Amino acid sequence: MASTANAKSMNRAATGQPTSVVASFIKRNVEVISISASIFVLAIIFSILNPRFASVENLENILNQAGLPLIIAVGATFVILIGSIDLSVEGVMSAAGMTFVLMTANSRGGTDYGFWAYVVAIGLAAALGFFSGVLFTKVKVPSFIVTLGMWYVGLGVATVLFGTDTMPFLTNDDLSTWASQQNLGMPNNFLLGLIVAILGALFLRFTSFGRVTLAVGNNEEIARGNGLKVNRNKVTVFVIAGAISGIAGIVATIQLGAVNPTIAAGNLFIALPAVVIGGTSLAGGKGSMLGTVLGVILLTTLTNGLTLADVSPNFKTAVSGGILILAIVITAWSQRDRLRISK
Amino acid sequence: MTAEINVVPAGGNLKVKLAKAWQSVGPLVVFLTMFALVAILTPTFLGNGGVTIVASSAASVLLVALGQSLVLNIGSIDLSNASITILGAILLAMTLNSVGAIAPLFILIVVSIFGAINGLIIAFTQVPSFALTLGTFGIFQSAALVVSGATTVYVKENGDAIKALYQSGIGGIPMTFALGVIAALVAWWFLRFTRPGLAMTAIGKNESGAIFSGIKTRWLKVLAFTMSGFLSGLAGLTIIAQAGSASPMGLGSDLLLPGIAAAIVGGTSISGGVTNPLNVVFGALSVALVPIASAAVGVPSQAQSLVYGLVIIVTVALTLSRSSNSIVK
Numbered sequence: 001m002a003s004t005a006n007a008k009s010m011n012r013a014a015t016g017q018p019t020s021v022v023a024s025f026i027k028r029n030v031e032v033i034s035i036s037a038s039i040f041v042l043a044i045i046f047s048i049l050n051p052r053f054a055s056v057e058n059l060e061n062i063l064n065q066a067g068l069p070l071i072i073a074v075g076a077t078f079v080i081l082i083g084s085i086d087l088s089v090e091g092v093m094s095a096a097g098m099t100f101v102l103m104t105a106n107s108r109g110g111t112d113y114g115f116w117a118y119v120v121a122i123g124l125a126a127a128l129g130f131f132s133g134v135l136f137t138k139v140k141v142p143s144f145i146v147t148l149g150m151w152y153v154g155l156g157v158a159t160v161l162f163g164t165d166t167m168p169f170l171t172n173d174d175l176s177t178w179a180s181q182q183n184l185g186m187p188n189n190f191l192l193g194l195i196v197a198i199l200g201a202l203f204l205r206f207t208s209f210g211r212v213t214l215a216v217g218n219n220e221e222i223a224r225g226n227g228l229k230v231n232r233n234k235v236t237v238f239v240i241a242g243a244i245s246g247i248a249g250i251v252a253t254i255q256l257g258a259v260n261p262t263i264a265a266g267n268l269f270i271a272l273p274a275v276v277i278g279g280t281s282l283a284g285g286k287g288s289m290l291g292t293v294l295g296v297i298l299l300t301t302l303t304n305g306l307t308l309a310d311v312s313p314n315f316k317t318a319v320s321g322g323i324l325i326l327a328i329v330i331t332a333w334s335q336r337d338r339l340r341i342s343k
Numbered sequence: 344m345t346a347e348i349n350v351v352p353a354g355g356n357l358k359v360k361l362a363k364a365w366q367s368v369g370p371l372v373v374f375l376t377m378f379a380l381v382a383i384l385t386p387t388f389l390g391n392g393g394v395t396i397v398a399s400s401a402a403s404v405l406l407v408a409l410g411q412s413l414v415l416n417i418g419s420i421d422l423s424n425a426s427i428t429i430l431g432a433i434l435l436a437m438t439l440n441s442v443g444a445i446a447p448l449f450i451l452i453v454v455s456i457f458g459a460i461n462g463l464i465i466a467f468t469q470v471p472s473f474a475l476t477l478g479t480f481g482i483f484q485s486a487a488l489v490v491s492g493a494t495t496v497y498v499k500e501n502g503d504a505i506k507a508l509y510q511s512g513i514g515g516i517p518m519t520f521a522l523g524v525i526a527a528l529v530a531w532w533f534l535r536f537t538r539p540g541l542a543m544t545a546i547g548k549n550e551s552g553a554i555f556s557g558i559k560t561r562w563l564k565v566l567a568f569t570m571s572g573f574l575s576g577l578a579g580l581t582i583i584a585q586a587g588s589a590s591p592m593g594l595g596s597d598l599l600l601p602g603i604a605a606a607i608v609g610g611t612s613i614s615g616g617v618t619n620p621l622n623v624v625f626g627a628l629s630v631a632l633v634p635i636a637s638a639a640v641g642v643p644s645q646a647q648s649l650v651y652g653l654v655i656i657v658t659v660a661l662t663l664s665r666s667s668n669s670i671v672k
Contacts, residue, residue: 085473091652139660144420144473145603145613149656152600156649163645269481272474282474314488321481328470328478335469341550342469 031279035294039301046305053308060187064180066300067189068251070293072271073278074193074200075244077292078237080275081204082217083284084143086238088132089245089271091154093264096125096249098158101259104175106168122246128154129242133235158261169258176257189251194293196244201289213237217284269317273324274299281331299323365662366610366617370625373608377632384639397631398520399509399585403428405523405627406578407598408605409530410458410571412623415606416534417546417567418615419465419472424575425599426483427457431579432589433487436496439583443501451576457483458572462565487591495590498583509584519581523627526574530620543567547615600651605630607658614663630654 026033046053072089079086102110103117113120128150135146162168170176179189186194204210212233215223224230248267253259278295280287302323303316332342381388407424414421431454438446461479465472498505508518534540545553546560553560582595589595609626611618630651637650 087477135656135660139663141656141659141663142613145659146656148600148603149652149659152648152652153656154652156646156652159645159648160643272477276474282471312489314493315485317481318485318489321478321485324481325464325470325475325478328474329464329468332468332470336467337469339551339554340469342465342471 031291032288032294035277035279035291035298039294039298042298042301042305046301046308049305050308053305058304058308060182062297062300062304063190064187065304066296067179067187067191067193068248068255069267069270069274069300070190070193070296071196071244071248071251072267073274073292073296074196074289075241075248076271076275077200077278077280077287077289078204078213079143079241080280080282081213081284081287082234082237083220083282084136084234084237085282086129086132086147086241086245087144087268088128088147088150088154088242089248089268090264090266091151091156091158092125092128092242092245093154093249093252093267094158094259094261095128095154095161096121096246097253097259097263098161098261099124100250101168101170101253102161105171107171108165108168118250121250122243124157125246125249126239126243129238129240129245130235132242133238136238137231137234155261162259162261167258167260170254175254179251179255189255192247192251193296196247197289197293204289209233209236214285217286219285266317269320269324270296270299270303273320273327276324276327276331282328362662366619366622370609370622370629374625374629374632377629377636381632381636381639385635388635388639392515393635395512395515395517397628397635398516401627401631402517402519402523402581403578403585403595403598404601404605404630405520405624406526406574406581407602408609408623408627408630409523409526409620410574411602412606412609412611412618412620413530413534413543413567413574414472414571415547415611415613416615416618417543417564418550419564419567420476420603420613421458421461421568421571422473422476422599423457423461423480423483424476424571425595425597425602426480426487427454427572427575428578428582428598429589429591429596430454430457430483430487430490431576432582432595433491433496433591435579435583436498436589437490439498439501439505444504446501447505447580450579451573454576454579455569455573458575459565459569461572462568465568466561466564484591491589491591493591495588495593497588502583502587505580505584506587507584508581517585519584522577522581524624526577527620527624530570534618534620539563539566544616544618547612547617549616600648600655601630604633604651604655604658607655607662610662612662613659 043054052058076086076089100117100121102108103113103120105112132143132146132150135141136143179187181188183191204213212223212228215228216230216233220230249264252263256263274295275292276282277298278287278291280291299320302319306315306319307313407428410424411421431450434453435446435450438449442449461476464470465475508522512518512521534544542553542558543563545556545558546563550560578595578598579589583589586594605626606618606623607613607626608629609619609623611623633650633654634644634647637646638644642650
């Protein structure tokens with residue numbers, strides 16, 4: 001494929017035919033353009049179905065709903081870029097959220113550790129990510145099985161911390177209204193998601209860590225052969241994903257103002273399809289944070305619009321699941337080959 | 344996947360022998376150890392119908408785990424099986440009320456079709472099985488919510504024959520568990536003595552080799568997932584037999600992890616090509632003992648999912664066959 005494309009451009013150069021700037025721009029950004037167009041089309045359809053969709057309140061609503069999945073999707077993008085998968089997101093989120101609430105001012109009493117509540121919660125999440133990463137790289141357990149186990153370990157930690165007492169809720173009103181308050185015309189949680197995404201994009205583009213991540217995902221054997229510290233990179237990716245899940249857990253708790261062990265249920269189902277339709281390949285090595293941001297906005301627009309069009313919320317996971325299937329089938333379609341092995 | 348030749352290092356023979364020994368008697372030893380532990384620490388367990396409780400909760404785990412083992416055996420994984428179980432149970436409860444006695448047969452056909460759809464997409468579009476079944480998991484879960492209206496569906500009519508499965512039994516072991524054991528025997532026979540069964544194991548051991556040997560790998564994958572759907576449906580039947588009702592959040596809605604754990608503790612390899620359905624019986628019994636055993640050693644009941652998660656990670660880590668230069672994703 002690549003060689004024919006090269007031959008074409010060489011031909012073009014040889015015949016002196018100028019390559020159109022617009023055409024090459026479209027070619028380079030085909031995913032971003034097609035997702036943006038899909039969001040636009042969806043917005044028009046939903047506005048016709050229910051005029052309330054295009055109201056300012058609802059747009060704020062969409063951004064508010066997109067905040068949490070966006071944070072999670074950034075972590076998931078890193079993991080998918082190295083060709084692995086992190087299924088532990090929901091478990092790690094509940095463990096971090098529960099730790100956070102119990103260490104800050106809450107209805108169950110206890111000491112308010114202030115700033116340290118954030119540190120310990122995110123630290124715990126990063127530690128869970130670290131264990132996943134080490135088990136994956138050193139013990140060579142496939143990432144989907146390690147993180148499936150870690151999902152339930154996280155849930156278990158949250159359930160044990162929760163105990164048999166009443167549900168703890170936040171007693172600090174400034175904190176429990178933080179997520180929906182606005183700055184720069186955007187709800188705080190979306191703003192935080194955007195900041196995490198921008199940091200992620202900068203890390204990926206401008207640090208050696210980011211470049212090694214892409215190289216590992218692209219071809220691990222060659223990366224190793226070139227002396228890159230592949231294992232260290234993979235563990236770092238899982239630690240970052242864990243820490244980001246921890247942040248997401250805290251945000252989820254703040255949004256609800258309270259916490260129970262199932263607080264994160266359903267989040268994996270928005271984040272994963274969003275990353276995949278954002279153009280990040282499940283095989284690794286290819287993808288972008290911009291794609292992920294747009295993927296999250298597309299999915300949130302879709303679920304929000306369906307709710308406004310009076311579709312039962314029971315259909316929510318089916319929509320995400322269907323989109324996940326569609327996205328992976330479309331990306332795999334061109335690579336079909338009788339001799340290709342996919343597990 | 345990798346084609347390198349593994350040179351067996353010095354002392355490697357012992358390792359191979361240990362692995363073989365684990366695969367043949369390991370699951371039984373694990374189960375007997377846990378059983379003895381529980382019997383010693385809580386002597387009342389045996390007197391108070393503890394065996395019946397373990398066998399009945401092992402029944403649905405066993406059926407789901409057998410399906411999972413067949414799928415793991417070809418090197419894939421089915422994350423949607425537990426949601427098929429619940430959807431099947433809900434549909435069964437509803438159709439028993441309206442259609443009547445033919446309902447179980449009808450439902451088993453429907454769940455087999457669900458499994459076949461998984462298999463067809465995986466085999467013919469070549470997408471990773473964990474990603475596809477995660478997607479269908481979401482769809483089946485939604486379908487269960489929508490069909491049941493997010494409430495409990497009770498069996499009001501024609502349920503006696505199915506409930507009898509749970510209420511009758513031999514020596515305190517309910518028939519639902521016997522059903523699981525029969526399914527295990529059939530699966531064992533299928534894998535050891537039939538052409539498609541042997542070919543499935545061949546796919547798990549070396550898929551490229553299987554393709555070049557002229558094995559119809561794609562249709563066998565479809566068959567493996569269809570069987571997983573069918574067995575998940577049987578698990579749904581045992582849930583109706585035990586509870587007389589089904590709901591999206593009720594009994595059996597959390598079978599995914601126990602099912603994988605039972606398959607792996609039963610000696611099934613996560614990378615394919617190795618499974619013994621008869622040992623999965625002991626895997627399922629061990630998993631059903633986990634809550635009782637962890638209570639016996641003083642682990643709080645809230646920590647149950649933590650124990651399941653750790654069991655999976657540790658068992659896979661201990662039993663995984665690995666070579667130092669292979670790539671794991």
